[in-house]
Amino acid sequence: MDEVLGFDPYNPDCPSRQLVDRIGDRWTILVIGVLSDGPARHGDLARRVAGISPKMLSQTLKGLERDGLLTRTVQPTSPPHAIYELTERGASLGPLLLAVENWARTHMQDVLDARHAFDEAAPR
């Protein structure tokens, strides 16, 4: 009772598969998570999404901009400022991803325990 409305991520040829792929890349969830708190500059993002390289950040942002999930506004001041802000569409995705993030936080310990038990049971 599901894939009846045109797009079906379960079909590898369907473009919506790309969307699932994008959402599921290492950084998209985190970047959108940060922007869900409000607009941020390139540097803010780099700081808050600890561990991301400038390259991946740019790449991720560009992809999201292309998909119309966020807007990029450059202020040509002396030190240039670039502001990223979620569009309405991007904002609509935010809560879903935050829910996932939150799930991860909530269940992390259980998962850690499960892994431990699993590794004990089947050593190598």
Add this chain to the structure above:
Amino acid sequence: MDEVLGFDPYNPDCPSRQLVDRIGDRWTILVIGVLSDGPARHGDLARRVAGISPKMLSQTLKGLERDGLLTRTVQPTSPPHAIYELTERGASLGPLLLAVENWARTHMQDVLDARHAFDEAAPR
């Protein structure tokens, strides 16, 4: 108002980062999506998650089993049957991922349009 409860995916050294990574791999979302409809056999999954290779399917399933998100039950019948079923924990994640899937389906056309417009505006 967020990362105050022990685990913080924004910290690259936090194990919850791995969870986000796992959720965000190409297949986890789809596999859990299928299993949210009920238990399924290896072959069922291979068929419904079109495009996945047996290797990646096994790998994904093993990882999810290790994390305690699903159980694997083998029936040593003549042709062996392996049944995969979400645990309670896995089932709790299902709806969140289905929501994301559904979002992808709903907004795919808009995203496609946005991409087109973006590519027009900035050729190359």
Add this chain to the structure above:
DNA sequence: CGGCATCCCAATTGATACTG
């Protein structure tokens, strides 16, 4: 049929350094 192991290629990723 389920599924594990090996090999191998290609696409991603990351560190770093450099330019506007």
Add this chain to the structure above:
DNA sequence: CAGTATCAATTGGGATGCCG
């Protein structure tokens, strides 16, 4: 400060082939 270019390292992931 924002963003890009280059290069090296990693790894995702497909194809096969072999066992239970």
